[in-house]
Amino acid sequence: xxxxxxxxxxRRSHRTFTQEMIDAEDVKTILRAALMSPTSKGNRSWQFVxxxxxxxxxxxxxxxxxGGQFLKNAPLAIVVLGNPxxxxxxxxxxxIAAVSMQYQAExxxxxxxxxxxxxxxxxxxxSADEVIRGILDIPEExxxxxxxxxxxxxxxxxxxxxxxxxxxxxxVNVF
Ligand SMILES: Cc1cc2nc3c(=O)[nH]c(=O)nc-3n(C[C@H](O)[C@H](O)[C@H](O)COP(=O)(O)O)c2cc1C
Numbered sequence: 001x002x003x004x005x006x007x008x009x010x011r012r013s014h015r016t017f018t019q020e021m022i023d024a025e026d027v028k029t030i031l032r033a034a035l036m037s038p039t040s041k042g043n044r045s046w047q048f049v050x051x052x053x054x055x056x057x058x059x060x061x062x063x064x065x066x067g068g069q070f071l072k073n074a075p076l077a078i079v080v081l082g083n084p085x086x087x088x089x090x091x092x093x094x095x096i097a098a099v100s101m102q103y104q105a106e107x108x109x110x111x112x113x114x115x116x117x118x119x120x121x122x123x124x125x126x127s128a129d130e131v132i133r134g135i136l137d138i139p140e141e142x143x144x145x146x147x148x149x150x151x152x153x154x155x156x157x158x159x160x161x162x163x164x165x166x167x168x169x170x171x172v173n174v175f
Pocket of ligand 1: 011012013014015066067068070113114115116117
């Protein structure tokens with residue numbers, strides 16, 4: 001098993017994938033990581049929509065003008081949703097779940113990338129949230145944070161550069 005120290009260095013955003021589908025067990029393992037992630041007050045109010053239908057994924061990739069197109073190449077898209085009316089930390093909880101899935105995907109040898117949807121949308125003023133709500137029939141009380149595209153990596157990426165880490169952003173005791 002990959003050590004966490006290696007995993008954090010190896011994880012990079014992957015936006016190109018082969019067309020190979022993801023093993024059902026791997027999909028379950030990725031969702032398991034989300035469901036085990038920490039939440040404010042332990043409220044676990046996130047919801048996830050696992051999308052493997054090519055047509056639906058294509059529609060999701062067009063939910064905003066820029067930055068979501070890579071989803072078209074992904075065999076799997078996981079839509080991460082929170083409920084702002086019951087959870088003032090829904091953004092934090094959903095973010096932690098999303099990134100937990102990204103690390104789990106990496107540990108399985110899969111690539112992933114986050115497509116931001118909250119506060120994003122189309123140039124005509126339609127929010128990505130509204131578009132996705134229409135595509136996936138999402139209940140009114142839920143909001144979309146992001147969509148995580150997952151797939152078999154089309155190519156490897158460089159490890160994170162140990163020398164480029166911003167240690168100057170870390171302060172000890174006082175800023
Ligand atoms: C909150 C957040 C939003 C992001 N939104 C997008 C996005 O909409 N489209 C995209 O291609 N990448 C997106 N990314 C991926 C970042 O561009 C990527 O993590 C960053 O460039 C660092 O590269 P790395 O992940 O390879 O280390 C997002 C990442 C985060 C954490």
